[in-house]
Amino acid sequence: xxxxxxxxxxxxxxxxxxxxxxxxxxxxxxxxxxxxxxxxxxxxxxxxxxxxxxxxxxxxxxxxxxxxxxxxxxxxxxxxxxxxxxxxxxxxxxxxxxxxxxxxxxxxxxxxxxxxxxxxxxxxxxxxxxxxxxxxxxxxxxxxxxxxxxxxxxxxxxxxxxxxxxxxxxxxxxxxxxxxxxxxxxxxxxxxxxxxxxxxxxxxxxxxxxxxxxxxxxxxxxxxxxxxxxxxxxxxxxxxxxxxxxxxxxxxxxxxxxxxxxxxxxxxxxxxxxxxxxxxxxxxxxxxxxxxxxxxxxxxxxxxxxxxxxxxxxxxxxxxxxxxxxxxxxxxxxxxxxxxxxxxxxxxxxxxxxxxxxxxxxxxxxxxxxxxxxxxxxxxxxxxxxxxxxxxxxxxxxxxxxxxxxxxxxxxxxxxxx
Numbered sequence: 001x002x003x004x005x006x007x008x009x010x011x012x013x014x015x016x017x018x019x020x021x022x023x024x025x026x027x028x029x030x031x032x033x034x035x036x037x038x039x040x041x042x043x044x045x046x047x048x049x050x051x052x053x054x055x056x057x058x059x060x061x062x063x064x065x066x067x068x069x070x071x072x073x074x075x076x077x078x079x080x081x082x083x084x085x086x087x088x089x090x091x092x093x094x095x096x097x098x099x100x101x102x103x104x105x106x107x108x109x110x111x112x113x114x115x116x117x118x119x120x121x122x123x124x125x126x127x128x129x130x131x132x133x134x135x136x137x138x139x140x141x142x143x144x145x146x147x148x149x150x151x152x153x154x155x156x157x158x159x160x161x162x163x164x165x166x167x168x169x170x171x172x173x174x175x176x177x178x179x180x181x182x183x184x185x186x187x188x189x190x191x192x193x194x195x196x197x198x199x200x201x202x203x204x205x206x207x208x209x210x211x212x213x214x215x216x217x218x219x220x221x222x223x224x225x226x227x228x229x230x231x232x233x234x235x236x237x238x239x240x241x242x243x244x245x246x247x248x249x250x251x252x253x254x255x256x257x258x259x260x261x262x263x264x265x266x267x268x269x270x271x272x273x274x275x276x277x278x279x280x281x282x283x284x285x286x287x288x289x290x291x292x293x294x295x296x297x298x299x300x301x302x303x304x305x306x307x308x309x310x311x312x313x314x315x316x317x318x319x320x321x322x323x324x325x326x327x328x329x330x331x332x333x334x335x336x337x338x339x340x341x342x343x344x345x346x347x348x349x350x351x352x353x354x355x356x357x358x359x360x361x362x363x364x365x366x367x368x369x370x371x372x373x374x375x376x377x378x379x380x381x382x383x384x385x386x387x388x389x390x391x392x393x394x395x396x397x398x399x400x401x402x403x404x405x406x407x408x409x410x411x412x413x414x415x416x417x418x
Contacts, residue, residue, distance in 0.1 A: 006129020020249030031376015040092020043044035049358025051102025068094030069157030076150035127276035238399030276334030284338025300403035305332035
């Protein structure tokens, strides 16, 4: 399912040059088109998480893929800027429904010590989707046009939705209760097992006292009052400024600043995502084993490594060195996901994992929304992507500092603000 989600996100950047020419759009206007998705996606994060907590992750995941597949297909019918923005906004609403449900599903079926690696496996689709989808979308655009490319991807989404109906398990809530009791007891008896060893978790202590695990709704509000929650959200905001710039603008950057034709760029554009897949799996394994007690530091190192890769790509004189820099950036950008979402899931109250992770992701998507507009404006006004890339590098450096600060708070006893 996540693979399809990223097929449907990368196909628009691949078709960017053809669509801008067909619809007579400049880069600033194209930035608005890209931002429309992230706005809809951000708006639906907390509601989507709330629906996942109430209705169950299975129902919401199935509904989400059918909704966004409809709007993937409708993207091919757009004939004006306004129509395209409205369709992509609605597409963002559909994809926004699934995010909280995805992480709730991980919380239902994996223990805390397994979640960084589990996250990295299912989130590897974030890299595999562009790696596979970019060449496929390029081929479809070149041979059938951008409109039919969107119709083709919509059909793929419907087929996968039917598979989800048949294959997704139905016992998630019961599994979550069992895992929560076991992991709570393990954390209290083995306090050195996690980065959260000394972090106060009042909802966790309540679960030990009440095995029926009926948590009060205020647990979510208490979690949101903790400085660690907002550092987590702030770090993800900065990460998404760079990640969505990387995901949405690399094909256009390679064509316009590096002068690589679309027909020849498909393999080059796929290489950073292959590096990202390796980075995601590797850091996910590290976050579940060697550095389970320092996941936030792993995230901080990844953010800084991505900044170094982007600077290297920007300053490289030869295309091979530029692509190498983009691969380094991709490796570290995608390496953030596994350990970061293990942190977010562990910070969340169990009865509100969907809405909590949705809220954190909403903050991230606000960064993505801002990034798409600012990058479009910078690229359009400067007639190159130099300013845009430096903007992304700055965000990554700020995110690095935030995640190191989060680590310091997680390993020290903190007063719970309730």
